[in-house]
Amino acid sequence: MLKKAAISAFLGSTILAPSFGAGKDMIAAQQASTAPASAITPSVAQPPRYSPEILSALKHLSALLSKGSLVDQKELDNVAGEISKLDDRITGLLGPDIIRELEEREKELLSTTRIAAAKAELLHMRSLLIAYYGDTEGKYPETPAALVPKYISTVPELELPWHAKTGALTLAREAGHDQEKAVTDTGGWLYFTDPASADFGMLILNCSHKDDKGVELFKY
Numbered sequence: 001m002l003k004k005a006a007i008s009a010f011l012g013s014t015i016l017a018p019s020f021g022a023g024k025d026m027i028a029a030q031q032a033s034t035a036p037a038s039a040i041t042p043s044v045a046q047p048p049r050y051s052p053e054i055l056s057a058l059k060h061l062s063a064l065l066s067k068g069s070l071v072d073q074k075e076l077d078n079v080a081g082e083i084s085k086l087d088d089r090i091t092g093l094l095g096p097d098i099i100r101e102l103e104e105r106e107k108e109l110l111s112t113t114r115i116a117a118a119k120a121e122l123l124h125m126r127s128l129l130i131a132y133y134g135d136t137e138g139k140y141p142e143t144p145a146a147l148v149p150k151y152i153s154t155v156p157e158l159e160l161p162w163h164a165k166t167g168a169l170t171l172a173r174e175a176g177h178d179q180e181k182a183v184t185d186t187g188g189w190l191y192f193t194d195p196a197s198a199d200f201g202m203l204i205l206n207c208s209h210k211d212d213k214g215v216e217l218f219k220y
Helices: 002-016 018-032 051-070 073-135
Strands: 169-172 189-192 203-205
Touching: 051 073, 073 203
Parallel strands: 169 189
Antiparallel strands: 189 203
């Protein structure tokens, strides 16, 4: 689905951009009527061919994605084969360079989305740990698994760009454990469980990769 969205966005930006150029051409044409012949520069900007047809197809394909369950499913099966063939032809028409650019955009979007989701889960889990701390009069659990089932039904899984989807909990048991040294980079959770540690009750992402700001994820 992301790939289709990326292609739609790319085509949309390619199709819509010349409309601004068209407005400039109209102004230039009006100015040219009073300008000397030697000062007139012919416009070379041309709107892309078949823009209305492409925009219409994108609109209806987008509607099919969101409303597909409401149409005749047998007919949808027939149309799906035609769409697949059309997609192959369009892919060949765009060529490998444009397709590669779209795939890179897709990867960047997917990476950003997954990192944002992991950060949101981290904030949620920390809020639950604080709730536990308040309910137990100043005690953190030995493991976040103790939040189940009262505070949360299950420890959520993380799906970071560089790791397989996992909800694994790694426990740092040594007092005064350095966070950076404790990270095993498994892509799950890392929890400091020693009551003698200054970091007791701290939950972080068990990932040493950097986000788009250049910050290692375990530092959040």
